[in-house]
Structure formats: structure tokens, C-alpha cells
Amino acid sequence: MPLLMPLLVAALLFSIGAYGVLVRRNAILVLMSVELMLNAVNLNLVAFDVWLRDALLSGQVFTLFVITIAAAEVGLGLAIVLLVFRNRETSQLDLLTELREEPSDPAGVGTAAR
Amino acid sequence: MSVVEVLFVLLGIVAVGSALLVVTTNQLVHAALWLVVCLGSVAGCYLLLSAEFVAWVQVLIYVGAVVVLLLFGLMLTRAPIGASTDLDAGLGQRAVAALTAGGLAGIVITALVDAFSGERIDLGGDVSTGSSASAGSALFRGWVLPFEVLSLLLLAALVGAIVLSRRDVGVEPEAADGGPT
Structure with missing residues (x-):
């Protein structure tokens, strides 16, 4: 099998995941897109492991580690999303603007110089 | 093309197509279910690459646990059943995101084709590697x-x-x- 086949699938999956992270407004959909990107990386790791015939199976073992870390990440991420939802009654990311900077005045230096 | 390559191409198409549906569908629960299809076909890709153990771990943890967690999250944040209109950002941000993702894909694929175009994975012989x-x-x-x-x-x-x-x-x-x- 050409090595390019898994690599191309992985590159496309990663780009689609990046698009989802940038576009989606719902926090859980953003988490799903992050999962897509992690899967692309896993596919790369397995493909290179099989290609290199690594004696220690580094690629496959790292894939297992990434899957575990992804599970931990989803658990913590969902706990945070639920906490935000409980406090704010929303999981739309662009409504959570509490910590942003105030839009600067037209002069631009007024607040910075203070 | 061998049988393995044909199967891999088909699974890759399914994976990429369902991933596109995950990021473009306007129904929250459907996104989670398309994610199942995508992760399952990636597990099939692992099987074809002879990484058998990783494939089953992928099915157990991703398709089993992570998607169920995501569905629970959707349920607990009172996700609406049916189509929603406010899942995506505005048109401008969508255009910039598509440009970014398309540029990323173009750059990465160009680099990969340049670097690895002649290489082949040898899947014959020892099948017990994974x-x-x-x-x-x-x-x-x-x-x-x-x-x-x-x-x-x-x-x-x-x-x-x-x-x-x-x-x-x-x-x-x-x-x-x-x-x-």
C-alpha cells in the first residue's frame, strides 16, 4: 500500500477538524472537531509505525496513549462545559465574553496610557 | 491495486465524508452519530494497516466511551432535537475558516506528496506486528x-x-x- 494513502486521509481529517474548531459555536461540537484532529494524528502515527517496522511499536503505543489522553480531555472538557452551562444557561462559545478586553476607544491609546 | 488498497480508499472516503458532515450538519445529535461513522472507519483503516489492537481500542474507547460522553453532554446541555440555525459562526468567519483549513490541507498535502510519494508500506509477511x-x-x-x-x-x-x-x-x-x- 502506498504510504501516501493513510497520510492523505489523515491530512484531510486534520483540516476538516481545524475548520470545525474555527467555525462551530457550540462547545461540544468544538470538542468533536478536536477529536477529529486527534484521530488524524493517530492515523499518521500508525501509518509511520507500520512503514518503519519499529521494533518497539512506538507509533502504535503512542496511539494508545493519545487515545487515553483524548478520553481524559473529553471528560474534563465536558465537565467544564456543563459547569459553564449551569452558571450561564448557554454552551455557545461566542456568548462567553466575560474575560475579553473592552473594545478600545477610537484614539487607541487612551486606556493604555492610563 | 490490491484488495487492501481498494478497501482502504473506500474507508478513507467514508471517513473524510462523515468528518465533513460532522462539521457541517446543523443537527447536534446527527453530528455525534456521524462522528461514530468517522471513528469507526478510521478503526477499519487501522485494521487494514495491521494494527489490530489499536483498532479494537479505538472501537472500545472512542466509539464506545467518548461518543457516549459527548451524547450525555449534549443531553445535559439541553441540546435541541432537530435542526438548529445557530450552530455555525457568521459567513465571514466561515469563509476565513474554510480558507485556513483549505490552505492547511494544501500545504500539508503538497509537503507529503513531495516527501513520501514513492514510498510503500510492506504489509506482507509478518502479520503479527499489531x-x-x-x-x-x-x-x-x-x-x-x-x-x-x-x-x-x-x-x-x-x-x-x-x-x-x-x-x-x-x-x-x-x-x-x-x-x-
Whole structure:
């Protein structure tokens, strides 16, 4: 099998995941897109492991580690999303603007110089 | 093309197509279900690459646990059943995101084709490279220390998730702060 086949699938999956992270407004959909990107990386790791015939199976073992870390990440991420939802009654990311900077005045230096 | 290559191309098309549906569908629950299709076909790709153990772990943890967690998250944030209109950002941000993702894909694919276009994965011969026996022995011989560190990380994540989702953490009961009497 050409090595390019898994690599191309992985590159496309990663780009689609990046698009989802940038576009989606719902926090859980953003988490799903992050999962897509992690899967692309896993596919790369397995493909290179099989290609290199690594004696220690580094690629496959790292894939297992990434899957575990992804599970931990989803658990913590969902706990945070639920906490935000409980406090704010929303999981739309662009409504959570509490910590942003105030839009600067037209002069631009007024607040910075203070 | 051999049978394995044809199957891999088909699974890759399914994976990429369902991933596109995950990021473009306007129904929340459908996105989670298309994610199942995508992760399942990636597991099939692992099987075709002879990484059998990783494939089953992918099915168990991703398709089993992670998607169920995501569905629970959707349920607990009162996700609407049916189509929603406010899942995507505005048109301008969507255009910039498509441009970014398309540029990323173009650059990465160009680099990959340039670097690896002639290489082939040799799938013949020893088929036991990804079996659970060899993966287990690699995990517990060469990688046992990272494995244990990872179990600590999972414990920390578990404790963190519990602390985050409990309602009564940090609220001292008024009657309990009298100290020893």
C-alpha cells in the first residue's frame, strides 16, 4: 500500500477538524472537531509505525496513549462545559465574553496610557 | 491495486465524508452519530494497516466511551432535537475558516506528496506486528513507565471532573466552622 494513502486521509481529517474548531459555536461540537484532529494524528502515527517496522511499536503505543489522553480531555472538557452551562444557561462559545478586553476607544491609546 | 488498497480508499472516503458532515450538519445529535461513522472507519483503516489492537481500542474507547460522553453532554446541555440555525459562526468567519483549513490541507498535502510519494508500506509477511500479544509486550516491556504515568493522569482527570461537577465543593457549611469545642 502506498504510504501516501493513510497520510492523505489523515491530512484531510486534520483540516476538516481545524475548520470545525474555527467555525462551530457550540462547545461540544468544538470538542468533536478536536477529536477529529486527534484521530488524524493517530492515523499518521500508525501509518509511520507500520512503514518503519519499529521494533518497539512506538507509533502504535503512542496511539494508545493519545487515545487515553483524548478520553481524559473529553471528560474534563465536558465537565467544564456543563459547569459553564449551569452558571450561564448557554454552551455557545461566542456568548462567553466575560474575560475579553473592552473594545478600545477610537484614539487607541487612551486606556493604555492610563 | 490490491484488495487492501481498494478497501482502504473506500474507508478513507467514508471517513473524510462523515468528518465533513460532522462539521457541517446543523443537527447536534446527527453530528455525534456521524462522528461514530468517522471513528469507526478510521478503526477499519487501522485494521487494514495491521494494527489490530489499536483498532479494537479505538472501537472500545472512542466509539464506545467518548461518543457516549459527548451524547450525555449534549443531553445535559439541553441540546435541541432537530435542526438548529445557530450552530455555525457568521459567513465571514466561515469563509476565513474554510480558507485556513483549505490552505492547511494544501500545504500539508503538497509537503507529503513531495516527501513520501514513492514510498510503500510492506504489509506482507509478518502479520503479527499489531496483534494484542506484540502490542502488549511492547507496552509492558518498553513503555511501562509512560504507561504508569498515564494511569496517574487518568486518575487526576477523574478527580478533576468529579470536583468540577460537584455542586457543594468550596461551600463551607456555616455550622461546621466552629472548630473543636
